[in-house]
Amino acid sequence: MSAWLLLGLLSPTLAKAVDEYEAVGAAKRAAAPDDEPTSDGPISGPFSEYGEFDAAEDEANDEKFFQFGRFFGVGLGTGLTTATGNSGKLYQGGFPMIDGRLAYWFDFQVALQVALQNSKHNYNLPVSSGNSELVDTNLFRILFQVKYYFDTRDLSAPITFVGPHMIVGGGMYSRSDNKTAVDSQGTSGATSTEKVNAFGMNFGMGFELTIKPRKTYLQLEALAHLVQFSDQYDNRYAPTVNDKTGTWITAGIALMWTW
Numbered sequence: 001m002s003a004w005l006l007l008g009l010l011s012p013t014l015a016k017a018v019d020e021y022e023a024v025g026a027a028k029r030a031a032a033p034d035d036e037p038t039s040d041g042p043i044s045g046p047f048s049e050y051g052e053f054d055a056a057e058d059e060a061n062d063e064k065f066f067q068f069g070r071f072f073g074v075g076l077g078t079g080l081t082t083a084t085g086n087s088g089k090l091y092q093g094g095f096p097m098i099d100g101r102l103a104y105w106f107d108f109q110v111a112l113q114v115a116l117q118n119s120k121h122n123y124n125l126p127v128s129s130g131n132s133e134l135v136d137t138n139l140f141r142i143l144f145q146v147k148y149y150f151d152t153r154d155l156s157a158p159i160t161f162v163g164p165h166m167i168v169g170g171g172m173y174s175r176s177d178n179k180t181a182v183d184s185q186g187t188s189g190a191t192s193t194e195k196v197n198a199f200g201m202n203f204g205m206g207f208e209l210t211i212k213p214r215k216t217y218l219q220l221e222a223l224a225h226l227v228q229f230s231d232q233y234d235n236r237y238a239p240t241v242n243d244k245t246g247t248w249i250t251a252g253i254a255l256m257w258t259w
Contacts, residue, residue, distance in 0.1 A: 072105075078098060083247065085247065090240060091122075094119050097252055112146060118139070122134070123240075136177075163209065164207055167203060175195070198229045220252075
């Protein structure tokens with residue numbers, strides 16, 4: 001009986017203490033800034049939204065690339081180098097072209113490539129009264145290229161298999177002309193060498209066939225090279241051609257090993 005009496009006397013006091021505790025908690029939550037943590041919710045603030053990945057989709061794509069993608073590649077190939085316009089009329093040869101390349105992939109669609117290409121050409125330029133000049137030309141170039149691989153996941157299987165991609169880049173072009181004077185009797189005379197350098201741009205398209213996933217690929221590419229050498233408008237090539245204008249074209253095939 002005494003216990004019930006004691007509980008009845010203490011009930012108002014306990015109820016008042018609980019009310020005061022809840023009131024103090026509500027006042028603290030109301031006065032706290034938005035970026036200050038409270039006991040009722042998660043932490044929020046200017047740094048609370050930071051994450052290594054912008055979205056779950058980006059994280060999933062990066063994980064997929066690290067698991068299934070390729071990072072570096074080394075390739076060796078061959079092909080044909082020719083030209084359009086007056087350069088095409090003047091220069092002969094161009095096969096075989098030697099092509100070496102190094103590649104680095106940023107993700108499934110973008111890669112950076114450095115290519116070294118070399119091709120040999122020749123032409124016979126009439127000089128005067130039956131004399132001519134026989135020229136052997138070596139065309140060397142260092143190309144820095146960006147490759148963009150089209151997303152073919154939603155396309156047909158044959159298109160996905162060939163891996164279409166676009167190529168854009170620039171580079172340094174070096175042309176060496178080894179000239180030999182030839183008289184009307186066909187006798188070789190004095191020789192000389194002329195070397196010119198120029199910066200140029202290149203662009204084109206390519207296909208990439210998978211031989212062994214992530215290991216070996218066969219690349220077929222065609223490029224147009226826009227380069228202007230210092231003697232491009234020299235009229236000494238007349239009457240064969242008025243100048244040496246034209247666009248250089250390369251078409252090649254290369255085997256690429258990746259890891």
